[in-house]
Amino acid sequence: MSSVNASEPITVDIAVVGAGPVGLYAAYYAGFRGFTCAVMDSLTELGGQVSALYPEKLIEDVAGLPSVRGTDLVDGLRSQAARFDPRYVLGTTARSVVDTGDGLLVHTDTDTTVRCGAMIIAGGIGRFTPRxxxxxxxxxxxxxxxxxxxxxxxxxxxxxxxxxxxxxxxxxxxxxxxxxxxxxxxxxxxxxxxxxxxxxxxxxxxxxxxxxxxxxxxxxxxxxxxxxxxxxxxxxxxxxxxxxxxxxGFTANLSDMQSWGLTFRDRHVVVDSTMSTGVKRIWAAGDLTDYPGKVRLISVGFGEAATAVNNAAVFLDPTLDIFPGHSTENSTLAGASAAASPNL
Ligand SMILES: Cc1cc2nc3c(=O)[nH]c(=O)nc-3n(C[C@H](O)[C@H](O)[C@H](O)COP(=O)(O)OP(=O)(O)OC[C@H]3O[C@@H](n4cnc5c(N)ncnc54)[C@H](O)[C@@H]3O)c2cc1C
CATH class of the missing domain: 3.50.50.60 (FAD/NAD(P)-binding domain)
Structure with a gap:
């Protein structure tokens, strides 16, 4: 995991707002599609609600993991994304977004600014502030x-x-x-x-x-x-x-996003089936999103993250296919893979 000095300007293909489980999976997926990625979170730790509210609880409804401790799920997501080396900008709140014509400029509450071609908002229930x-x-x-x-x-x-x-x-x-x-x-x-x-x-x-x-x-x-x-x-x-x-406890606050041109419904951001917010270059995923039939679960957020990143990928590079291919096509045999990546 790489971190940044607060004063360094950061330029990436995809910026993710929120380092909860869904933002971390979006970071993996951005890397899987060949894009550079930075992930911002106002908290100083990865993991969003899982780390802040129930780190030691056993989660039993994530596909493929019959029972996983909150901290272990977050650690697994961090490890999965790590092969693509996303830049984590923690303790930093995304405050305003400016469309510069050729990209977005995300201003934060520190002196860090993130320039990106597309943004995925995985802001959950909002910026967490510890009481x-x-x-x-x-x-x-x-x-x-x-x-x-x-x-x-x-x-x-x-x-x-x-x-x-x-x-x-x-x-x-x-x-x-x-x-x-x-x-x-x-x-x-x-x-x-x-x-x-x-x-x-x-x-x-x-x-x-x-x-x-x-x-x-x-x-x-x-x-x-x-x-x-x-x-x-x-x-x-x-x-x-x-x-x-x-x-x-924590207070959760969505006020930072009010000026980003998003459509809010009951403290959630309305998206279409591509996870587009309707604002050019901005997609959303996870607890934050709203559409008919929305279910707020980690497993649902993971799917939305994949959808959001694949659609952003085609926007960033129209020669790409929206379907990413299967990850198995890029992987080596299990034994060789484990030997090459002992931390995964
Ligand atoms: C007690 C409890 C138990 C739960 N148990 C389960 C369960 O068993 N199974 C299940 O599927 N789900 C469970 N959930 C729900 C699950 O935790 C959420 O669905 C999940 O955390 C959503 O992930 P997310 O990444 O979308 O959002 P979050 O986890 O909310 O993460 C969003 C992150 O975005 C950051 N953020 C927001 N705005 C900004 C900004 N402007 N700038 C920078 N950062 C920002 C926040 O600080 C936060 O860290 C439970 C929830 C609770 C509270």
Whole structure:
């Protein structure tokens, strides 16, 4: 995976907005069709809703994968796209799109600009913004995070998880499984998480503090502890913590796309059967799209990504066939392929 310096101008054939499962598959498909590709996401991690909301859940309705952990699906998509080396522009929101006549210029909230011939919007339910932990934002990246890229790094640590939803319990369980001492702090005594996740966390020995809130994070260079308050008695106490995961949820916002000339229906973008938005050079795929009979599932989004990229391909190079051929025609025998691509 290659990343970019924020100030570098980026010129690619196809720009993808959104690095959720559908955007990642679109990146693979763009490469498969022989096009260069850049993928933007306002989050700092790949995986969209899967990484942000249910990383440890088992997904059971993706074709060919009877049961796959959210993070493993995202990792598989990243690996699949990696052979074509897409450029990931993370922590960056696509804000405005200008048709320059010979292409599109995508302006972002950083100083990165992306020039492309076609764009696939795989923006899901919109730009995700993590809800901050007011008591400790200064420690972000210094022991405070919204995601855990590799739970194994938490082994042996005192970990504080803040929140009561699925992702809070997913992170608590993942940290506990790798041997962290985990305390989960929640303001209420009811959880939004599935009852099964709450039971599993308790069984694994996660200490659950209800009616508590984090009032301060403490430490010098990095988080070393937290002060929590019992909201019923107002009593405070100190907890050791070398890592704090703020899993307070995300807000999703589609406002960035309002000026792109798209047609919206109930917070979704109307597309035709080619996944065209009706705006020249712009296609869409995944949860964002709307048409009669639309079903918002990962498997459906994958199909839409393939349709969108194949149609964009013919627009970019009219000598191409819309049908890409079968991937098997380009592959070597399974054994040879595995030897040549040990990471795939
Ligand atoms: C708890 C839960 C469980 C689920 N379980 C299943 C399941 O079992 N099976 C299933 O098929 N589906 C499931 N889903 C639904 C599934 O997660 C979605 O269908 C899928 O994530 C859609 O993928 P996507 O790539 O279209 O969008 P998303 O995953 O929403 O990704 C879109 C990305 O676009 C980014 N973005 C948006 N606007 C911008 C912008 N302007 N600039 C830069 N980036 C932007 C966002 O930050 C986000 O990362 C579940 C959803 C939830 C919440």
């Amino acid at each position: 901050p932990l007011p008591a400790g934002e200064d420690f972000l990246g210094r022991g405070l995070s919204y995601f855990v890229t590799d739970p194994a790094e938490l082994a042996g640590m005192d970990v504080l998880v803040v929140g009561g939803g699925d992702s809070a319990f997913d992170w608590a369980i993942a940290a506990r499984v790798v041997g962290a001492k985990v305390t989960l702090v929640h303001r209420r005594d009811r959880f939004r998480a599935h009852a099964a996740s709450v039971s599993r966390a308790a069984e694994l020995g996660v200490e659950i503090l209800t009616h508590h809130e984090v009032v301060a994070l403490e430490g010098t260079d990095r988080v070393a502890g937290a002060r929590v308050m019992d909201m019923r008695t107002q009593e405070e106490r100190a907890l050791q913590a070398q890592h704090v995961i703020a899993a307070l």
